[in-house]
Amino acid sequence: MQMQSRYAFGTSVPWDQNEAIERVTAALKDEGFGVLTTIDVQAILKEKIDVDREPYVILGACAPQLANMALDAEPEIGALLPCNVIVYQINGDTHVSFMDPEAALSLTGNSEINDIATDVKSRLQRVLASLSS
Numbered sequence: 001m002q003m004q005s006r007y008a009f010g011t012s013v014p015w016d017q018n019e020a021i022e023r024v025t026a027a028l029k030d031e032g033f034g035v036l037t038t039i040d041v042q043a044i045l046k047e048k049i050d051v052d053r054e055p056y057v058i059l060g061a062c063a064p065q066l067a068n069m070a071l072d073a074e075p076e077i078g079a080l081l082p083c084n085v086i087v088y089q090i091n092g093d094t095h096v097s098f099m100d101p102e103a104a105l106s107l108t109g110n111s112e113i114n115d116i117a118t119d120v121k122s123r124l125q126r127v128l129a130s131l132s133s
Helices: 017-030 041-049 064-073 075-080 101-108 111-132
Strands: 002-004 008-013 034-040 056-062 083-090 093-099
Touching (some): 008 111, 017 093, 017 111, 041 056, 064 075, 064 111, 083 111, 093 101, 093 111
Antiparallel strands (some): 002 008, 008 093, 034 056, 056 083, 083 093
């Protein structure tokens, strides 16, 4: 099932949380991204405020060459990086969603950044397509 909002796009996947994270990470690598951060929101909320949630992980993905180009064009762009990818469960179903870089990076109003955002979005859409095939 495809999912879309003003700031993200994604799909449901047939795997458990761990397998989904492994597959997303591998697919990101194929498109030139590395995962800089892994935030286990479920564990953090349990530890900090004793709330039980279903699995929810945020992966901070970065394509170094594109990040470097963006930093050259807009030094403050780091406030909008990296691209977040979420892998989460609702009622036992696993979902993967990607931050829409065109939506987020359009905040800069810089046409050089818009071109980079379009490239990043294309790569993330290919990652999404690979998860659906």
